[in-house]
Amino acid sequence: MTTANPATTGRQIPDRLGSPAARALKSWEALLLVTAIAIFILNSLASPYFLDPWNLSDATFNFTEKAMIAFAMAMLIVAGEIDLSVGAIIALASTVMGVAMAAGAPTPVLVLLGLGTGLACGAFNGLLVARFGLPSIVVTIGTMSLFRGISYIVLGDGAFTGYPPAFAWFGQGYVVWVITVELVIFALAALAFGILLHRTNFGRMVYAIGNNATAARFSGIRVDRVRFILFLLTGLMSGIAAICLTSRLGSTRPSIASGFELEVVTIVVLGGVSILGGSGTIPGVVLAAFVMGLVTFGLGLLNVPGIVMSIIVGALLIAVIALPRLWRMARGA
């Protein structure tokens, strides 16, 4: 350490990739990778059913839909914003698809409506945050009730069922062998968001805004426009997740995807994205999704009660948030 202790001087914009911060991040992903491998090995030792291609394929459903949203959420959190309405967007998008399905719409129309609803919800959130300058946590807590409320008005305690067989492909189909359609969408989304955040000007702007929005604005970045686009992307990914989840469940109920927002944020934070904004990577989020999926599926195979599983995931999350800080304090002391 040549500079002062960063824990006491506040966040800084890293201007070179060789900085200590970047190295710490790198080691964070390495750590996640090692953890994922360790959990994989432990799982295979603990349960004779773990190392089965079909079982592992089933296990990916535990995280694929949430992880798709997590990529967009990661960029949003890097930019210093958050969207807690993602679960509600899924509910509304699913309801819109259900209404269209009941009216006899074919699969392509359902998909377009799912994407369109996601985008519209994202635009609504983005407008309130970027145009009217409202805090995103307040806006999205509001829209969380609003979007799901509309679903409840439309559906009450009823459900839409009877989606066309072709629609089942998204959530129940396989591309080749055990590789599910959802897993492919997950991989493509990881690639797209990885490039967007780490290889484009837009990605650099997101980091700049997250570190210091005022400075970013003075540097000529159209901060509100970037924020709006990020909410749009989160809405879009929620729409895609809605298509996958609705297809997998084969039905729509207003309670669909309840609690998704917190699980998505958990994956993002576990992936090493700072909840304060300004740092984090997509590969970290990908690894975190696998770690979460492996932990929950492995414990599930051993019939560990969900309550114990929640405790383990909670402990993991607190450890993840606390450890980097302790690490820095130890290094700085």
Next chain:
Amino acid sequence: MSILRKALTTAAMATALVAGSAQAEDMRIALVVKALGIGFFEAANKGAQEAAAELGGVEIIYTGPTDTTAEGQIEVINSLIAQRVDAIAVSANDTDALVPTLKKAMDRGITVISWDSGVAAEGRQMHLNPSSSALIGNTIIKLAADHLPEGGEVAVLSATTTSTNQNTWIEEMNKVAGNYPDVKVVGTVYGDDLADKSYREAQGLMQTYPDLKAIIAPTSVGIVAAAQAVTDAGKIGQVNVTGLGLPSEMAGHVKSGASKSFAIWNPIDLGYSATMIAYHLAKGDAKAEPGATIPIGRMGEVTLDDNTEAAMADPFTYDASNIDEFSSIF
């Protein structure tokens, strides 16, 4: 390094915690509930364990999500499919959303039944209802008649005018009312399943019918409100409150005498019967088809109707003799 060690220790501890339960037995039956930590389902598990002990060579996997979501139940069922359990008996959080996953389970040779809260017909082999409308209708008037040896006037306090369940039960009750000639049903009022409205409607009944001997409330909200109204009017001993209620909510009124007895399904019997059915179907000595009968141990047997649904038994009666035991359960 310390982070890694911590992660490994956590995982290793989790493994060690549960390693004991992983050994194979002859038949593994999974009892999947709406959510863990609910007294009703813990009691059902007790019944399932009882059935397993009686059958021998059966391991019960009692599991479910932490909150009542279909998505959580699907994760649980996926891991049960992966473990190749012999049977899954599920109380569903969603009639339809579990169907694709349960179909997959059946495709892989797993016996699937639903109990308590059902799954759409294509997602299970049979569904076990705790009781049937006819049995409930008969029980609620019988409970009133049991404590009226000389007969008398009784009135019904229902939920809303549009409550399907309550309307069906009252209809069934009226069908068998002829079997209890001394009991005269003088009227039906609706408390909308709201505590205050039900309370006022019960007060109104006592004023309208001064000779009223019993109030039948086939709703857990109404029965508590009616018992409270009777207590407040100082009519304990004159007006008996009965119907369907929860032991935990009714314990005080049973002790005070405002309610001599009431009924609801017994979750222990339900878990027991579901396990028995799953066992016989998985073993192959019973078939899940319309008209088939399946033995359920000490509970006798059930007969499947055209929708491959079956009713377990009369609702279980709770009174001063057993209320303490059950009020701590649900």
